[in-house]
Amino acid sequence: MAGVQDRVVVVTGAGGGLGREYSLLLAREGAQVVVNDLGGSRDGSGSDGSAADKVVAEIIEAGGRAVANHDSVATAEGGAAIVATALEAFGRIDGVVANAGILRDRTFIKMTDDDWDAVLKVHLYGAYNVIHSAWPHFREQAHGRIVVATSTTGLYGNFGQANYGAAKLGLVGLINTLAKEGAKYDIKANAVAPVAATRMTTDIMPQEVLDKLPPDFVAPLIGLLCGDELEENGATFVAGFGRYHRVELFHAAGAAFEKTPTVAELAAQWSSVVDLSSPQPGMGLSL
Numbered sequence: 088m089a090g091v092q093d094r095v096v097v098v099t100g101a102g103g104g105l106g107r108e109y110s111l112l113l114a115r116e117g118a119q120v121v122v123n124d125l126g127g128s129r130d131g132s133g134s135d136g137s138a139a140d141k142v143v144a145e146i147i148e149a150g151g152r153a154v155a156n157h158d159s160v161a162t163a164e165g166g167a168a169i170v171a172t173a174l175e176a177f178g179r180i181d182g183v184v185a186n187a188g189i190l191r192d193r194t195f196i197k198m199t200d201d202d203w204d205a206v207l208k209v210h211l212y213g214a215y216n217v218i219h220s221a222w223p224h225f226r227e228q229a230h231g232r233i234v235v236a237t238s239t240t241g242l243y244g245n246f247g248q249a250n251y252g253a254a255k256l257g258l259v260g261l262i263n264t265l266a267k268e269g270a271k272y273d274i275k276a277n278a279v280a281p282v283a284a285t286r287m288t289t290d291i292m293p294q295e296v297l298d299k300l301p302p303d304f305v306a307p308l309i310g311l312l313c314g315d316e317l318e319e320n321g322a323t324f325v326a327g328f329g330r331y332h333r334v335e336l337f338h339a340a341g342a343a344f345e346k347t348p349t350v351a352e353l354a355a356q357w358s359s360v361v362d363l364s365s366p367q368p369g370m371g372l373s374l
């Protein structure tokens with residue numbers, strides 16, 4: 088099987104923005120797509136199933152294969168129902184693109200527990216709920232592809248997005264471990280931090296920048312990561328402006344001690360601890 092031809096891929100939050108572009112591209116490439124979207128507003132309030140229905144109609148009109156699902160990713164039941172839609176409509180599930188998202192931007196001093204919970208529930212728990220339901224099928228058939236939507240906010244931080252950044256870097260932690268647990272079952276889990284003009288970014292970047300950020304630029308990377316061509320597993324990418332970059336954590340050569348150093352001894356070696364002039368891929372500490 089080449090690429091995503093005949094693969095069954097769930098795309099969450101696919102009624103608009105990036106998820107819509109991912110679904111259109113996957114369908115064009117021959118995949119059978121479950122277009123999930125609750126159809127809520129940017130802050131997660133409300134719901135309108137017509138967003139997903141419209142994308143499905145667009146795919147079918149173009150000769151592709153897709154079904155809609157309107158469940159929320161934010162509950163375990165929703166995650167199970169989304170995977171059930173794939174099984175009922177197409178008889179299997181080969182991939183999950185965990186893309187659904189909301190924003191509740193506030194500086195940390197103003198952030199409420201509700202802002203924190205709502206964002207974690209959709210992004211981090213939302214990905215977990217769908218992937219956890221799909222995982223036994225991936226294991227059973229010894230094949231699965233997972234792509235989570237991370238963000239440069241998670242990787243590098245951004246003012247007013249503590250909830251969002253925590254959720255987004257949590258997703259990188261999730262795929263790093265799923266990549267290890269899934270490797271011998273041909274389950275690959277990767278993360279993409281997109282940069283694109285959507286309703287999420289429309290008021291936070293100037294129009295001349297947004298004009299260079301059509302969301303369809305990101306979609307080919309999702310198509311590749313859902314297919315069979317790549318070896319990457321547990322990798323993170325940034326994609327936007329027509330550019331595609333792998334991102335990796337590095338560590339400094341560092342300082343090593345045979346015995347527990349004093350504070351003063353550690354301070355004396357500080358320049359080695361923080362010197363990133365010879366960076367090494369951060370594979371964790373080994374003896």
Ligand code: NAD
Pocket residue numbers: 099100101102103104105106123124125126127128129131138158159160161185186187188189209213236237238239280281282283284285286287288
């Ligand atoms: P968007 O608002 O257009 O898309 C998000 C979609 O998720 C919406 O259609 C919304 O209805 C859906 N959704 C929200 N809550 C849901 C729920 N509980 N269940 C199911 N669907 C739900 O925004 P977008 O820019 O296309 O964002 C897509 C993903 O990419 C998000 O995870 C976002 O955080 C991430 N991202 C986007 C950018 C960017 O530059 N646009 C940057 C970094 C990360």
